Amino acid sequence: MNKKVSLKDIAQKVGVSTALVSYVLNDKRQNRVGKDLAKKIKKTATTLNYRPNQIAKSLKTNKTNTIGLIVADISNPFSSQIARAIEDEAEKNDYTVILGSSGENAEKSAKLINIFLERQVDGIIICPVENTQAQVRYLHKINIPFVLLDRYFPEVKANHVSVNNFGAAYMAVDHLIKQGYRNIGMIAYKTSLVHLQERTRGYIEALRNNKQSFKKSRLKELKMGCTQQEVEKAIDQLLKQPVDALFFTSNTLASCGIKYINKLHIQVPNDLGIVSFDETEAADLFYAPLTYIKQPIDEMGKQSLHILLDKISGKKKMITSNIDGELIVQRSSVLE
Amino acid sequence: MNKKVSLKDIAQKVGVSTALVSYVLNDKRQNRVGKDLAKKIKKTATTLNYRPNQIAKSLKTNKTNTIGLIVADISNPFSSQIARAIEDEAEKNDYTVILGSSGENAEKSAKLINIFLERQVDGIIICPVENTQAQVRYLHKINIPFVLLDRYFPEVKANHVSVNNFGAAYMAVDHLIKQGYRNIGMIAYKTSLVHLQERTRGYIEALRNNKQSFKKSRLKELKMGCTQQEVEKAIDQLLKQPVDALFFTSNTLASCGIKYINKLHIQVPNDLGIVSFDETEAADLFYAPLTYIKQPIDEMGKQSLHILLDKISGKKKMITSNIDGELIVQRSSVLE
DNA sequence: TTGAAAGCGCTAACAA
DNA sequence: TTGTTAGCGCTTTCAA
Numbered sequence: 001m002n003k004k005v006s007l008k009d010i011a012q013k014v015g016v017s018t019a020l021v022s023y024v025l026n027d028k029r030q031n032r033v034g035k036d037l038a039k040k041i042k043k044t045a046t047t048l049n050y051r052p053n054q055i056a057k058s059l060k061t062n063k064t065n066t067i068g069l070i071v072a073d074i075s076n077p078f079s080s081q082i083a084r085a086i087e088d089e090a091e092k093n094d095y096t097v098i099l100g101s102s103g104e105n106a107e108k109s110a111k112l113i114n115i116f117l118e119r120q121v122d123g124i125i126i127c128p129v130e131n132t133q134a135q136v137r138y139l140h141k142i143n144i145p146f147v148l149l150d151r152y153f154p155e156v157k158a159n160h161v162s163v164n165n166f167g168a169a170y171m172a173v174d175h176l177i178k179q180g181y182r183n184i185g186m187i188a189y190k191t192s193l194v195h196l197q198e199r200t201r202g203y204i205e206a207l208r209n210n211k212q213s214f215k216k217s218r219l220k221e222l223k224m225g226c227t228q229q230e231v232e233k234a235i236d237q238l239l240k241q242p243v244d245a246l247f248f249t250s251n252t253l254a255s256c257g258i259k260y261i262n263k264l265h266i267q268v269p270n271d272l273g274i275v276s277f278d279e280t281e282a283a284d285l286f287y288a289p290l291t292y293i294k295q296p297i298d299e300m301g302k303q304s305l306h307i308l309l310d311k312i313s314g315k316k317k318m319i320t321s322n323i324d325g326e327l328i329v330q331r332s333s334v335l336e
Numbered sequence: 337m338n339k340k341v342s343l344k345d346i347a348q349k350v351g352v353s354t355a356l357v358s359y360v361l362n363d364k365r366q367n368r369v370g371k372d373l374a375k376k377i378k379k380t381a382t383t384l385n386y387r388p389n390q391i392a393k394s395l396k397t398n399k400t401n402t403i404g405l406i407v408a409d410i411s412n413p414f415s416s417q418i419a420r421a422i423e424d425e426a427e428k429n430d431y432t433v434i435l436g437s438s439g440e441n442a443e444k445s446a447k448l449i450n451i452f453l454e455r456q457v458d459g460i461i462i463c464p465v466e467n468t469q470a471q472v473r474y475l476h477k478i479n480i481p482f483v484l485l486d487r488y489f490p491e492v493k494a495n496h497v498s499v500n501n502f503g504a505a506y507m508a509v510d511h512l513i514k515q516g517y518r519n520i521g522m523i524a525y526k527t528s529l530v531h532l533q534e535r536t537r538g539y540i541e542a543l544r545n546n547k548q549s550f551k552k553s554r555l556k557e558l559k560m561g562c563t564q565q566e567v568e569k570a571i572d573q574l575l576k577q578p579v580d581a582l583f584f585t586s587n588t589l590a591s592c593g594i595k596y597i598n599k600l601h602i603q604v605p606n607d608l609g610i611v612s613f614d615e616t617e618a619a620d621l622f623y624a625p626l627t628y629i630k631q632p633i634d635e636m637g638k639q640s641l642h643i644l645l646d647k648i649s650g651k652k653k654m655i656t657s658n659i660d661g662e663l664i665v666q667r668s669s670v671l672e
Numbered sequence: 673t674t675g676a677a678a679g680c681g682c683t684a685a686c687a688a
Numbered sequence: 689t690t691g692t693t694a695g696c697g698c699t700t701t702c703a704a
Contacts, residue, residue: 008698019700033673055697061699074416077413077416099433262623280621285591318472343681355690389682391682396684397682
C-alpha cells in the first residue's frame, strides 16, 4: 500500500509546522503568511499529490459534510429521481449523500437512521414510512437537523416539504368531470399515510363540488405493495359498475392498471378515461398516453436540501413547504 | 445541541478507563474482563444511549467500511437497479455506499473519484465512461481496491464484471432470423466503449453466420445521449430500405424508437420485428410487448461487490467475470 | 509571520 | 484481569 501523504509529510519536506501547512492549504489567514512560503507549500502539496483526509478533518471539526437520505422504495422511479435531485443539489453545496431505502419498512428505517447517526451525518432527509412517528420524534429529541420529504405526520411537528396532494387530486378528478366523465372510480391505498389520504380526499371533494355523489363502491383501497392480481381484481369490481373513468393514486397502481386494461382491450379514452397520480415511463407508451399529475420532484429535492442546510447552519424556525403538482393532459382522459 | 456521549463519558461514570469500555462494547478479549464489570459497562452504555462515532473509529483503524460507486447515468433504470443491487449486498456486509453519477462525463468521474478518495472509501466500483483509462490506471497506481462494472477497457488491466454483450446480441439477432425476419437493421451507438461495440459485433456475426449479408446502410450509429429526433431520423432512413426488423442496442434507444413507431402506426411484429438490448418499463406496455435482452443486473451487482470485498481484504489476483444475458421473447419479435 | 501543542473519539500495544 | 498511553490526521488557540 502506498503510504498516504499527510500534512506532516508536507511540513517536514518544507521545514515548517503542520499548522502552517493547514493554514495555507485552506486559504485561511491568507495575508499573514509569507507569499514565498505559501507558494512553496502549495507546490509541495501538489508534487506529493496530497489529498486531505476528510475523516480526520471531520473528527476535528465535528462536521462531515455528509447527509443521509432515506427513500421509501428505491426501485420506484419517483424515489430515484428524488435521490438524483437531492444529490445534484448536495454536490453543488459540497455535500455528499449516503442513500438508503427503507422499503416501506419501519425497522429498516430505524436501522438506517442509526447507521447515519453513527456516521455522524450533518443532517437527514427522510421520506418516512408508516408507523415511524417515534423515529421522527427521536430525531427531534436528539436535535439533529432533518426534514421529512413527500410525506409527514400531522401530529408530529417537523420540517417537511410535500406536494399539495389534495389540490392535485382534486384537479385531476375535476378535469375528468369537465371532460364529461360521469362515473369516476378511484384505485387508492388503504393506509395511515396522510399524503395518500389527501389524494382520496381530493377525489371525494371534487365529486361533491361537481354535484356528483361519492359512492363508496367506486373507491377501491388496496394495501401498499399489492400485487398485479389484486389491482386486476379491483378493476374487475369497478368495471362491473357503470364506471367510465379511473383515477389511480400512484404510478405503481397505474402501471399495473393499464397493463390489465391493455389486455382487456378496453377503449381508452372513449370507454374509459384514465388519470394517474405521478408518472411512469409507461404513461407515454400506452396506446393512449396517460394524463397524469406531474409531481415537482426537482423542486421538492432542492427545497428539502436547502431547508436541511438551513437547519444545519443553525436556523431554528420550523419550515414547511407545500408545492403544487401539475396536471399533464394527454389522450387518456380526453373524450374524442 | 445535545452533547454526544463518548467512551470517555461511560468510562468516567463507571470509573474505569476508556480502553476497557472499548473492549467490552466491541466484545473483544471477552473472557478477560470481569463479568460484573462488563455488565455494568454495557448497561451504562445503553442508559446513556451511547452511539459509537464511526468517524473516530475510522481515523484510528484506517477503515471506513464505505465504498464509492460511480454509475454512468443515474436516471437510467439500469443504473438505479445496479445501485440498488450493490447497496443491498453492501448492507449485508456492513458496508455503506456513497453513490455518484458521472453522467457519461470524464471530468465528473474524476471529480467523484477524488471525493471518494478524500473520504477514504475502502474501495470503489465504477461503470467507467469514455476516455477514463487514465483514471483507471491512476486507481491502480495508488493501489486502492476497485472494480469496473458493466464496462471495461481491453487495454487496461483491471478487475471487472461485465455482460457477455457479444453473445447476447448474437442471440437476439439470431432469434430474429430464426423467426423469419430477413432484413434486420440495428440502431447502435458510435462510441469507443467496447461493451457497446461488442453488441454491434454480435449483430454482424449473427447475420454472417446465417448467410445474411451485413449492409452498412442498415447499421445506424448514433452518438450517446442523442435526441428523440435523431432516433426518429435514423428510423426513417432505415424504413426507406427493405427493413423488416430492428435491433436496438440500448433501452434508451428502444424507448425512443417505439414511441416513434407507435406514432407511425407500424404493425409490430408483422411489419416490423423489434428486439431491444436491456429493458424499459415501456417494453411491457407497448402494444406488442418487446422482446429484450435481460441483463443479469443483480448478479452483476453482487459479483462486483464481492470481488471488491476480496480486494479490500487483500486478495491480489485479478478477477474478471463475464455473465451471460438472457433473451426474453415477447410478442414484438414473433411473426403471427 | 510562524510554531507548539492540545485534543476530536477511538483502538491497541504495552504495562501493571 | 485491568489500566495507561500513544497516536490516527487534522484544526485552532495561544504563545513566540
